[in-house]
Amino acid sequence: MPSATATSELASEFRVSLMRLGRRLRLERPDEGPTPTQLAVLGTLERHGPMTLGELASHEKVQPPSMTRTTATLVERGLLTRVTAPADRRQVQIAISDAGLALLREDRKRRDAWLAGHFDKLTSDERALLHQVAPLLDRLAQS
Amino acid sequence: MPSATATSELASEFRVSLMRLGRRLRLERPDEGPTPTQLAVLGTLERHGPMTLGELASHEKVQPPSMTRTTATLVERGLLTRVTAPADRRQVQIAISDAGLALLREDRKRRDAWLAGHFDKLTSDERALLHQVAPLLDRLAQS
């Protein structure tokens, strides 16, 4: 049974570790390729299909203006398509384009290289741990 | 035995989840209090004791100029002390001040409130999972 202190301590260390790994991952970005934020958007659209800008924003835990800008960049590069929703013309439907899909797949091989590389060095127990923890992170992010 | 695809997929989803939770955590910041970056620095200094700016930067996975700026802000607010190292006067010793310690402790209660709060809602298995995974994240960040 964890004491209150232990829980708070866990929360604190966990958060710091999270941030460090986030920064470390950011370092792996090649200069040409998409940024982590952009990649997250592409990945989400690939996994969940087209959605409105607002849905996408709330999914990614950012405010709509931030998503407007992020998607604008990606549309400019032809990686997303963006059409006014026919049913409700206030909304904008965002979808990943073929070019986006291609880039995503090609990029993933390279992008996740070191992470996957290091994953390979983990024991299978540790890998299983990460596998279990990913949805948990999402549940925390949702709450 | 995980296939190459599964490993890469795990890496990818894990990364996206990581980013989302990071953003979600960022939202919890009160307007007055220290930012996540600042808090990470304070926490690291509390846990590991005084160190030079360079050590701190490499510990936190940022470049020295970034750490110069971050610490400058914190020194200005009296949360860190900063003295030229006597042995090597190029170096700067950074330490957390009493005010910094006080703020850190007081703030942790509040800051980690929702995370700890949600931790409390997890099963103890899940909590154990997070406990195991924090050092793992650090190992990945180090590599």
Place this chain on the structure above:
DNA sequence: ACTAACCCTTAGCAAGGCTAATGAGCTACG
């Protein structure tokens, strides 16, 4: 038909990464 609510965008700000170039201090070697 008017008003209210909603979705997105525009404008502008802050935090916090980065690189490149500079300054100050140490070290090693002729």
Place this chain on the structure above:
DNA sequence: CGTAGCTCATTAGCCTTGCTAAGGGTTAGT
């Protein structure tokens, strides 16, 4: 010694990516 070169930190300046506030177009409700 003295100087040439390295190392640590800083300065200057850039970019991304969060945010809020305010505004425009669209829809829905009375």
